[in-house]
Amino acid sequence: MRLKLACADFTFPILPHHQVLQLISMLGFKGVDIGLFEDRSHLQPSSEFKSVSRSARSLKKKLDDNGLAAADLFLQLALDYESYAVNQPRPQRRRQARDAFLKTLDYAAGCKGKHITGLPGVHFKEERLSDSMARAVEELAWRVEKARAYRIVFGIEPHIGSFADTPKRAAKLVQDVPGLTLTLDYGHLFPRGFHEKEIEQLIQYSSHFHARGTNKHSGSSSLADNTLDWKRIFAVMEKTGYRGWIELEYGGNNVTETICFRDYFRSLFR
Numbered sequence: 001m002r003l004k005l006a007c008a009d010f011t012f013p014i015l016p017h018h019q020v021l022q023l024i025s026m027l028g029f030k031g032v033d034i035g036l037f038e039d040r041s042h043l044q045p046s047s048e049f050k051s052v053s054r055s056a057r058s059l060k061k062k063l064d065d066n067g068l069a070a071a072d073l074f075l076q077l078a079l080d081y082e083s084y085a086v087n088q089p090r091p092q093r094r095r096q097a098r099d100a101f102l103k104t105l106d107y108a109a110g111c112k113g114k115h116i117t118g119l120p121g122v123h124f125k126e127e128r129l130s131d132s133m134a135r136a137v138e139e140l141a142w143r144v145e146k147a148r149a150y151r152i153v154f155g156i157e158p159h160i161g162s163f164a165d166t167p168k169r170a171a172k173l174v175q176d177v178p179g180l181t182l183t184l185d186y187g188h189l190f191p192r193g194f195h196e197k198e199i200e201q202l203i204q205y206s207s208h209f210h211a212r213g214t215n216k217h218s219g220s221s222s223l224a225d226n227t228l229d230w231k232r233i234f235a236v237m238e239k240t241g242y243r244g245w246i247e248l249e250y251g252g253n254n255v256t257e258t259i260c261f262r263d264y265f266r267s268l269f270r
Contacts, residue, residue, distance in 0.1 A: 001238040003269045005262060006031030006071035006247040010041050011254065017042040021066045027259065031071030032063070033247045034113070036104065038077050045077060049103045056110025063111060070113035071245040072183070072208050074157075075104050081161050086143070087121035087136035094139065101143055105150050115208055115244070116147060117183040120156040120164040120173055133163060137176050144179040153207045155181040159188045167198045174205045181207035185249070186228055187219030196229060203233070204240045210249040211265075213257065220250065223260040231268060 007029045012020045020042065024032050035041035036048065048055040063070060077084035077100055084097045101118070108116055121136035123129050140156065147154040158170035167189060174180050184206040189199050191214065213221035214228045236242075246265065248258050 001234065001242065003265060004031060004071075004245045005029050005265065006033055006245040007258060008033040008035060008247055008249045008251075009043075010035040010037070011248070011250050011258060013042075013251070018062060021062050021068060023255075025066035025068055027255075027262065029248075029262070030067070030069060031245045031247070032068045033072040033074060033245075033249070034059070034070055034111075036073055036075045036107075039079050045075065045100055045103070048107060049100065052103050052106045053110055056107045059107075060111040070108065070111050071247060072115045072117050073104060073108050073113050074117040074183075075100065076119065081119060081122050082124070085121050085136075086118065086139040087124075087132055089124055089127065089135070098139075098142070102146065105146060105152060108152055109150050113152070115153045115155065117155050117157055117208060118143065120158065120162045120170075122161065123163050129163065133173075136163070137173070140173075140177045140180055144177060148179065153181055154179075155183040155207045157183040157185060157188070157210070158202070159185070160192070167194055167202055170202055171205065181205060183208040183210065185210035185219075186233075187212060187214045190214050190228065191216055191219050196232065200233065200236045203236050203242060206242060206244065208244045209242075209246045211246050212248060212250050212261065222257055223264055230265070234268060 007024045009020045009032055036045050038044050088094050104116055123132045143154050158164040164170040164173050182202055182205045184202055186199055213223050213226035215221050215225055248261050250258050
């Protein structure tokens, strides 16, 4: 397995975006995860998608100028998980979400991105869980098909607040949608009591990875307080043939811990 380290642009929210990319490059990363989070990231769907081709060209130039590749583009259309969930019961909202996904594909292609992450969907309390899940399966399958035409890999992040919030539920969702992959983040699972052996079963389905310090009490800790066995995780990645990026995902301008984990991961591959 070859170590491919990326860093999220939303790790450094107080810097202008061009300086974020400069800093990520200066820290020795070759990839960057681009957050397309409405109302909470440098680049937002409402502004970037006004002219998709122009925005993509602009981002590609900035990436090239800093020797960076777009490791992932993470699309979120609202601050909450329900308004524009892939399985929103309101047809108009689903159409809007589909349209945004198609624009994300064009945007990713324009900046030579090969991976897009989205959210899996939620259980809408006014209906049966099976109905919410069936609609999500249909919508996620549509996204997989559209992404395949662009030769782009589509993954969903199993996260707290979704119905893919346990290892078993995440695995079932991927199995129900052929071609769907995971953007795996132990921080959404390990602090909630799931054993590493349970979570690592998801690595075989994963195409992207979010990494940071994690322990039984926090999904975002320092390296000193981290209790995840990263050697074991990398061994499972090697065994399952993982070839994706590993993105260091700290928020709030946490330069120190980003550097600490960068150096720690590099030491494991010497």
